[in-house]
Amino acid sequence: MIWYLIYNLLLILILLLFTPVLLYKTLIKGRYREGFGERLGFLPSKIRRWQKEDIIWIHAASVGETVAASSLVSELSAEYPECKILFSTITDTGRNMARKSIDQADAIIYFPLDFPWIVNRVLEKIKPELIIMIETELWPNFLKTAKKFDCKTMVASGRISDSSLKSYKYFKPLLKRVLDNIDIFSMQSAQDVDHILELGAKEERVYNNGNIKFDQDYAEGNLELRNELYDKFKLSPKQPIVVMGSTHDDEEKQLIAVYKHLKDEFPELVMILAPRYIKRKEEIETLYQQEGINVVRRTEIEQREQESVILLDTIGELAQIYSIADLVFIGGSLIKRGGHNILEPAAHGKLVFFGPHMFNFKDNTRMVLEHGVGIQVKDADELAEEMLYYLQNQEKLEVKDRQARQMIESNKGAAKRNIELAAKLIGVESYEG
Known part of the structure; x- marks a missing residue:
């Protein structure tokens, strides 16, 4: 088929162009060595011995999708204890997070490169009964080969953002054929349903089942965990703590004025700054030091003295750190x-x-605004004013915090609804959720 041919030629071209970079990073920098064989389709021996087992394969690209998948894996493990659960990721950080948070997986591997001969080798060996792709993992050759081996496939907690929709439209002829290889699309919202239908999914295969992220166990209310975090970061529950999560280039600069504004009113305030890409830590550190602000890295927290800006330069801790934040x-x-x-x-x-x-x-933005648990600002100046208001009005902040918990509780259940669809695919007559 012409579109698959074009796709595969592009893959080969990209591989040839990036081979020198990959060799440098592998041989000199030591990256990609772990799991190199898995990416080429050579499975660990214990997985090769699963040939006569019923296998459910869950794939999540990186950290965020892996964390979200934890509730779904828990449900699958409980409902199908006789099945082997194989979990795959693409990134190193995703794999590390899976090792921490996906306890029920029987094996965790790197997802194979999407070349026909590689995915054919993998799927021919193990022939999973069900493959679940988290959010928006649409790999053409993998899904086509899964169809060839009669593996059932579904997208769980599917999400197509506006920007992704625009990008996908350039590949719509290929994408339509890719979507035909997926048995069920369980999408996060009505908007995501509209987007996947616009890209060519068959309407009878598409469901709106909500976001499995609502079903995660965040250990909210765990006093022991919070006390442990206070101790690790050398903080006091009496100090105002502001967490700036997943920040980008230019935002850290804008947040300097926010920090100074809040610090003037609350001298004991501490800001935990968590950049989206921790490789930028030196750049951010220099930026703040030039403004006369002392910064301590999370990895050097034992040396912390009076620094009131903590730079989070670790992976996988941010979700827990939110638990000790005031804002x-x-x-x-x-x-x-x-x-x-x-x-x-x-x-x-x-x-x-x-x-x-x-x-x-x-949809998430609309939801938090409708429930009154989100504050959308037009710029950094307004952010500073709004944050100051809630620090000065703790009783109103406590009301908002309770409303946030109530919103999450009222929207749980997406993981179970996804399991119900999975049960249909693998021939289970009824599902006792």
Whole structure:
């Protein structure tokens, strides 16, 4: 088929162009060595011995999708204890997070490169009964080959952002054929349903089942966990703590004025700054030091003395850190990036602040605003004023925090609804949720 041929030629071209970079990073920098064989389709021996087992394969690209998948994996493990659960990720950080949060998986691997001969080798070996792709993982050759081996496939907690929709439209002829290979699309929202239908999914295969991120166990209310975090970060529950999560280039600069404004009114205030990409830590550190602000990195927290800006340079801790925040700002929203996950802080019972650019999370934004647990600001000046107001009015902040927890509780159940659809695919007559 011509579109698959074009896709495969592009894959080969990309591989040839990036081979020198990959060799450098692998041989000199030591990256990609772990799991190199898995990416080429060579499975660990224990998985090769599963040939006569019923296998459910869950795939999540990186950290966010992996964390979201935890509730779904828990449900699957409980409902189908006789099945082997294989979990895959693409990134190193996703794999590390899976090792921490996906306890029920029988094996965790890197997702194979989407070349026909590689995915054919993998799927021919294990022939999973069901493959679940989290959010928007649409790999053409993998899904086509899964269809060939009669593996049932579904997208769980599917999401198509506005920006992704625009990009996908360039590949619509190929994408239509890819979507035909997927048995069920369980989408997060009505908007996501509309988007997947616009791209060519068959209407009878598409469902609106909500977001499995609502079903995560955030350990909210766990006093022992919060006390442990206070101790690790050398903080006091009496100190105002502001967490700036998933920030981007230029946002950290804008947040300097916000920090100074709040610090003038609350001298004991501490700001935990969590950049989206921790490789920028030195750049951010220099930026703040030039402003006369002392910064301590999370990895050097034992040396912390009076520094009131903590730079989070670790992966996988941010979701827990929200639990000790008084106020939370989510980045990618003061700039035209489209925002990030605002449900995590809400799940910890936190009023969440964000900028005007949340176009990649329209439904979540609408939800938190309708429930009164989100504050959308037009710029950094307004962010400073709104945050100051709630620090000065603790009783109103407590009301908002309770409302956030109530919103999360009222929207749980997406994981179970996804399991019900999975049960239909693998021939289970009824599902006792």
